[in-house]
Amino acid sequence: MKHTFFSIFAALTLASCSNTSPDDLVDDTPITTTIKYTTDIFPIVESQCLSCHNDNSASGNNSYSSYTQFRNATENGNVIDRITRSVGDPLLMPQGGQLPQNSIDIILQWQLDGYLEN
């Protein structure tokens, strides 16, 4: 019983140390971690590109279903060219929209970090 009480006390003390305000939820800090395909890039591609660029419907003859496919398209300059065009440019990707700036920054940083997979 004494032990349980101490554990709860310790947990509460630790919890009170992490001070999360609503401001902390807005991700406007510079990217300081190394960007990896599996954890950082794939979620962007999956939600923003795969509906058109998949193995069954490869818009522009480009499927981005795998690491290698997306890496090649980024390495040859096509992806960066298309995601950084101005709003209103018919070549801007994703077609009919624009990536949030943070997603563009993550892809640019992935390039700088050397296209790491995992």
Ligand code: HEC
């Ligand atoms: C609503 C469908 C759609 C979505 C979503 C979409 N694309 Fe596309 N994409 C197309 C079509 C159609 C083409 C071919 C016409 C053209 O070149 O603009 C294309 C072409 C491209 C090309 C040129 C390929 C080449 O070899 O010239 C790139 C690069 C590209 N898309 C990247 C992306 C990326 C990156 C995303 C996600 C951020 C994305 N697209 C999302 C439909 C889409």
